[in-house]
Amino acid sequence: MNMKYTIKEIAELTGVAKSTVSKALNGQKGVSEEKRIEIMKLASEYNYIPNAAARALSHNKSETIGILISADYEYTLSTSYWIEIISAVSYEAEKNGYNLLVITQDKDEPLKSLENAILKKSIDGLVVPAEYVRADLIKLLNTSGIPFVIQGRTPLCNHYCVDVRNKEGAYLLTSRLIENGGKNIACIAGPKEFLYNKERVEGFKSALKEQGIKNPPVVHSPYTEEETVKNISVFLKQNPHIDSVFITAGGDFLFFIFDTMRKFGFDLDKIGFAVFDDYKPIHYIIKPVVSARQPIKQMGAQNAKILLQLINNEEPPNSSLFDISIV
Template sequence: MNLKELSELLGLSQTTVSRAINGYPEVSEATRLKVQETARAHNYSPNARAKSLATGRAHAIGHVIPISDQHEMMNPVFGEFISGVGQVYAREGYDLCMSVVTADDELNTYRKLHARKSVDGVVLHAPLKEDPRIELLQELKIPFVVHGRTSNSAQNYAWLDVNSFSAFSRATELLLDLGHTRIALVNGIETMDFAHRRREGYEVALKDRGIPVDLDIVRSDEMTESHGYESAKELLALENRPSAFLSASMICAAGIKRAIEEAGFEIGKDISIVTFDDDLSFMVSNEDTPVFTAFRSNVREAGAIVAEMLLRQIAAPDAALETKLLEAELIIGRSTGPFNG
């Protein structure tokens, strides 16, 4: 069924039907509902090109993904986030436009998206402490929301972030309360803003208890299982080994766990681990007590919130830019216990 046939069926002009489907405010609510219900009943879907011409919008959101050996994007957490944004886009009639590019071509890709008018807005991923992408998007006047935020920027922009500083400060305090003072940090790449904030939370909590930060038991790299394993293996071989580990991700924690068990130690008794755990839908545990003590955030829910924030910004470009800081939830598992010497 095309627009003309749908209009004839409803006894309305094609202009009225088009405006009702696309949510124009001058169409009454009763007419809009009638048109949309009839369109659904007859499996009518507006032509994307015609819809773009009628509204002046692409009805697409851009996600630019750089491929780099020093980037932490292409992992299961990213897929879960995309599931969250994708559900909102589909519900609101938007397409997801993903551009996979080299790291060197990322800025130019945003310029191309703007020049071609192929997206109505973008989501900026994995912000750095100082991020040139934010200034560029502001110059191009492209609506955008940052998943995360930057530490060294006074610019006004929309963002959603999990409070990494608070989570790692609280995690360190939890281990200190259990009697641990040699607490190793296995972190992500610290040019990434979230990893920088996690390091700050860890250091502040130690200093508040009068414990000096020992850089010999701090490691940072891409958050992989091998990073966790190699870091823990090296640190456990020290004469003054750590009695506890803070891990930047569940993926790293799996590697730390492997190294601890290979060294003949028991997790939660000899060595404790606290990790940051993105709540992934495909890794649901039915155990009453999970393996790892973790500060957990729901990354799919974060994706949905980011998408809704961006679509509101597109619909009302003069409105105040939104920011949202989420707190991680502490889940006590079997990987922590009192210091036993």
Template sequence: MNLKEFSELLGLSPTTVSRALGGYPEVKEETRRKVAVAAREHNYRPNRRAASLATGRAMAIGHVIPTALNHEMVNPVFADFLAGAGEIYAAANYDLILSVVADGDELRAYRQMASTGSVDGIIVHGPRVEERRIDLLRDIGLPFVVHGRAPVEPTDYNFVDVDNVRSFRRATDLLLDLGHRRIALLNGHEVMDFARRRRDGYVSALTARGVQMRPDLMFQGEMSEQNGFRAAQSMLVGPEPPTAFIVSSLIMAMGVQRAAHDIGLTIGRDVSVVTHDDMLGYLGNGEDIPIFTATRSSVRAAGRRCAEILLDRIAHPGAAPVQEVWESDLIMGASTGPAPPS
């Protein structure tokens, strides 16, 4: 069934049907519901090209990744975000356009997308401490949602973030309560805003308890299994090795587990580990009992929510910004225990 046939079935114009399915605000809610119900009953899926011609939209959302960060494309965290966002795009008949660009070429890519009209909006990934993309997207008028936050002014932009400061403070407090005092932090690149906030949560918890922060027990870099392994291996063979680790991703925590195993240590008994982002579609954290204690927040759910907000802002361009900061859950697993005797 094509758009014309489906429209005739409903007694509506093709433009009205396309706008109802696309979420345009000028379509009455009653009409929108009528079209949505009929589309489900008749298994109608509109042709994207026809929808684009009828609505004047590209029916596509852009995600721009610089080559310096193209490891994110095979990172389960990034893949889970795209899977969540993709569910919302598909339901609204939108395409996802993933553009990989040369380092430093992101701003040009955004300008080109705006000038060619190839996308209706943008999801901004990995906001940085020194962030330039938000101002540019404001200037060129492309609707956007940031996954995370950036310390920029004005702050009136759409975002969905996890309370990284509180998450890492809670994780550090847990280990301090268990008697640990030599607690290592394995973090992402601290040019990224989320990593800076995580470090701040860790440092604030140590400071509040009068525990000295040790730079030799802090690592920042790509959150890979190999980096987790190398950083933990180097720290564990030092003269004053850590008795616990706080790690910014489950993938990195697996590297810590491998390093501990290689020198005969048992996770949860000889050394404790708390990780973040353990809820990934194809990389689980155990079943009945979690392998790792974790601060958990669903990346897939964040992808869905960012997509929902962006599509709503495309349909309602004058609406107030949506700004959501999610709490993480502290999940107790088998990887934490009391600090071992000195």
């Protein structure tokens, strides 16, 4: 049957008000089960499809959630991590009738795109990576009143968040390097200002402290190729006897490190590596390597679940912390 009925016509056929039909179609209370079945059956038979724009307008919602990514998305999307996060958020949002809008930050005006989305009421809520949380962003979100959840944690904002247990995970990875015979173990970490790097370095040091090693070599570096090569070169000159390395992040950062180590004469197949990332290509490039598998899909889905609870004025858990598994 190709005929399509409006909500008004379904109301006339079932002898109820349009508001009752709307409640039945949206799963709301105030409709008897018998009448709900009748309405749903009729809507199915006559191909009733609700007008998304009209529904969003009536609920004062865009039925879209946003996720913020860096203007430097060449790095952001250089690992499977953020791709999987975005995919999982999108899937969970779609299951609940929401779309996902990816909002990029301009290098010169990082808040411009987000301000426009908020001004145009294009999004009902926002997923924010912890690395991008700054005072001006917090102020914008609080002033606008838009619900948001943070992927990761930050000392700048105590808010609803989703993360892994970084310190515990780093401890496990470093312990595996020790079990594999590592004696001169170093740590190469991402930017110091990111809380996850700080926690992972703490976990690294904690594992070595148990072995009586109190001041292991640690270097922090931005993720760009130029800065990584420069910082790691200096570090390797100062620590030529490294036999194992714990690296706190993945993606292209790993390959910048590997290339630099090769240039300094390190045989990567004889170096023990532990990486806080399960970036599959590394298992085909170097051996031995121990990596941390993060439950990325579960984390992405949890971001969306928390955000939708906030949008619906429900009270979600303040934080959701996941364990890593060793690969």
